[in-house]
Each structure stands twice: as C-alpha cells, then as structure tokens.
Amino acid sequence: MITKITPSVQGSEHWQRELAQAIHKPEELIRVLQLPEALLPGATWSARRFPLRVTRSFLARMEPGNPNDPLLRQVLPLASEHDAGEPDKTNGLPSEWGQLDPVGDTDAMASPGLLHKYQGRVLLVSTAACAIHCRYCFRQHFPYQQANPLGTQLPATLAYLDQHPDIHEVILSGGDPLSIHDKKLAQIINQLSSIAHLKTLRIHTRLPVVLPQRLLSGQLDWLVSTRLNVVMVLHINHPNEINDEFRQAIGCLQGRNITLLNQSVLLKDINDDADSLIELSHKLLACGILPYYLHQLDQVTGAAHFEVSEDTGLELIQQMRQRLPGYLVPKYVQEIPGQAAKTPL
Numbered sequence: 001m002i003t004k005i006t007p008s009v010q011g012s013e014h015w016q017r018e019l020a021q022a023i024h025k026p027e028e029l030i031r032v033l034q035l036p037e038a039l040l041p042g043a044t045w046s047a048r049r050f051p052l053r054v055t056r057s058f059l060a061r062m063e064p065g066n067p068n069d070p071l072l073r074q075v076l077p078l079a080s081e082h083d084a085g086e087p088d089k090t091n092g093l094p095s096e097w098g099q100l101d102p103v104g105d106t107d108a109m110a111s112p113g114l115l116h117k118y119q120g121r122v123l124l125v126s127t128a129a130c131a132i133h134c135r136y137c138f139r140q141h142f143p144y145q146q147a148n149p150l151g152t153q154l155p156a157t158l159a160y161l162d163q164h165p166d167i168h169e170v171i172l173s174g175g176d177p178l179s180i181h182d183k184k185l186a187q188i189i190n191q192l193s194s195i196a197h198l199k200t201l202r203i204h205t206r207l208p209v210v211l212p213q214r215l216l217s218g219q220l221d222w223l224v225s226t227r228l229n230v231v232m233v234l235h236i237n238h239p240n241e242i243n244d245e246f247r248q249a250i251g252c253l254q255g256r257n258i259t260l261l262n263q264s265v266l267l268k269d270i271n272d273d274a275d276s277l278i279e280l281s282h283k284l285l286a287c288g289i290l291p292y293y294l295h296q297l298d299q300v301t302g303a304a305h306f307e308v309s310e311d312t313g314l315e316l317i318q319q320m321r322q323r324l325p326g327y328l329v330p331k332y333v334q335e336i337p338g339q340a341a342k343t344p345l
C-alpha cells in the first residue's frame with residue numbers, strides 16, 4: 001500500500017520562502033557568481049524587458065567565475081537579446097528576429113488561457129509565475145493578464161471541457177503550474193477529475209528541477225491520489241541540472257504510478273553537443289525519467305543567440321542514435337503553427 005505524503009505545513013511554507021528568495025537583480029547575480037562587471041549594463045537593460053529570475057538552488061549548480069556556464073546561459077540577460085539578428089542589408093542596423101508569439105498561441109485560445117491545438121488534449125496556461133525565467137522562453141511575451149484559466153476563468157475552462165467529450169487529457173503548462181499552492185491545485189484537480197471523460201492529467205513543470213523543495217516540502221496528495229493518469233514532463237536541458245537535491249526530490253514521486261518524462265530545448269553553446277545530450281539521457285534514466293522531446297528553438301523575439309541550425313540538430317540526433325539505446329533518444333521536433341501535432345524533424 002502506498003502511504004500518503006503528508007508533510008507539515010511548515011514544509012510547504014519552506015518552498016514558498018525559498019521561491020521568494022529567488023535572485024532577480026542582475027548586480028546580485030554577477031556579484032554572487034563573481035562574473036565580469038562588463039556583463040552588467042546589458043543584463044540590466046535586457047532584464048527590463050523580461051526580468052531576470054533564478055532560484056538559489058539552481059544558482060548553486062553553476063560554476064563561479066564562468067560566464068559560459070551552461071546553466072547560467074539559460075538565465076543571464078544579455079545585451080545581444082535586444083540587438084539580435086542579422087544586420088539589415090540596406091541600413092546595416094540589426095533587424096528584428098523572431099516573433100512575439102512564434103507558435104500561434106493567441107490564435108489557438110479556445111477559452112481564456114486554454115489552448116486547443118491538438119486532438120484529444122488541451123493545454124492550460126496555468127499561471128504567469130515561474131521559479132526561473134528562461135531567456136529562450138517562447139511564452140515570455142504571452143498576455144498572461146487576460147488569461148487565467150485556473151483562476152477567475154475556471155468556470156469557463158470547466159464548461160469548455162464539459163462540452164468536449166473528445167478531450168481526454170488536460171495539460172497544465174506554463175508559467176509553471178507547480179508555482180500554484182497545493183491547496184488550490186487540490187481544488188482544481190478535484191473539479192477536473194469529476195469530468196468523466198478526462199483520463200489523464202499532464203503537468204509540464206520546471207519547478208522540481210530549479211526548486212527541488214517544491215516536491216520535498218510540498219503537500220502532494222492531490223498529485224499522488226487522483227483517479228487520473230498522471231504524466232509529469234520535466235524541463236531539463238543540461239546534465240549539470242541534475243544534482244543530489246533533484247534526485248531526492250524526484251524520489252518522492254517514484255513508485256506512485258506517475259510517468260516521468262523530460263523535454264529539452266536545443267540551445268546554442270548550452271547543449272548543442274552530443275556528449276552533453278548523451279550524458280543528460282543517462283542521468284535522466286538513473287532518475288527514472290525518459291527523454292521525450294528535444295525541441296527546435298521557437299523563434300521568439302530576443303532569443304536569436306540560442307538558435308542551432310536544423311542540420312546540426314539532425315546530426316546530433318544521429319550521434320545519439322548510434323551511442324544510445326532507442327529509448328534514450330528524444331524525438332527531435334518543432335512546433336509549426338497550424339499543424340495537428342509537433343512536427344518531427
């Protein structure tokens with residue numbers, strides 16, 4: 001018999017306190033990691049557009065003094081974010097690269113914050129809050145204020161699900177759904193599970209990675225005792241993200257009938273080499289997590305410096321196929337607006 005997780009209230013306050021202590025000042029990040037001062041003006045400028053945010057737990061996995069650390073590069077605002085792109089041939093000025101909504105989220109919104117792009121499953125943009133701000137995030141310009149599918153708009157969300165008996169899976173995505181308090185999540189999952197045709201609850205989250213305390217001190221009864229199938233898709237890009245604290249946290253979910261998967265984004269100078277991707281797959285397996293998707297970067301404004309060509313991506317996948325068992329090779333995909341599923345590359 002599975003015993004329930006019932007940590008103390010003190011415990012749940014613990015992760016919230018840790019979340020509140022996330023670093024958001026570029027000068028603090030640069031001081032704590034002993035990085036070159038020259039990075040500060042660009043970081044300050046770009047953080048005004050999309051704020052810096054990183055937990056202290058994630059920061060502790062970075063190498064001090066190394067501006068090229070693969071974890072740091074995911075969160076450090078750079079000057080190149082706002083002047084990125086190929087110079088315009090006529091005037092030599094940087095051209096705008098990418099789009100504010102590269103995956104066509106606003107066109108796919110069936111109800112506020114509810115995206116119905118694919119058959120049988122809907123995705124809820126659960127909250128604006130994340131524990132970490134990834135500079136390549138394709139939802140960094142998302143109009144979160146108008147979409148609150150689990151808050152004030154919850155009745156509309158439930159009504160939509162009720163009216164669509166062909167929907168069998170609800171995906172809570174981000175912003176990060178695990179930044180919502182357990183009490184609130186318990187209420188929501190209770191309501192979702194009373195819709196008979198819903199079979200599966202999927203959670204797309206980075207919290208267990210960047211704030212392992214979320215699982216270690218959370219009150220997760222809603223997650224481990226729902227009648228729904230539970231699939232958790234984590235977001236880990238580099239093997240250095242997996243440390244002992246994360247292993248312990250993910251251990252809380254093992255043996256509880258939760259399918260654990262991972263999605264990564266292919267990122268220039270972060271994980272665009274076969275050794276990193278292969279090591280990541282091995283480390284995931286050791287935690288009971290299987291690689292699911294490797295995403296081609298969505299071309300969101302501000303993220304040009306992360307782009308890896310499709311040719312390079314295909315070559316990396318080829319090397320992974322040669323050196324790994326098939327189940328450790330993620331599907332290399334791209335999201336193309338208007339398609340019926342993610343497109344395999």
Ligand SMILES: *Cc1c(COP(=O)(O)O)cnc(C)c1O
Nearest residue numbers: 115116117118121122123171342
């Ligand atoms: C990516 C995505 C999904 C999930 O697609 P899977 O291929 O099932 O992982 C569902 N809905 C939306 C809107 C998505 O962007």
Ligand code: SF4
Nearest residue numbers: 130133134137174206
């Ligand atoms: S939604 Fe995901 S990718 Fe975007 S900032 Fe939050 S954790 Fe990062």
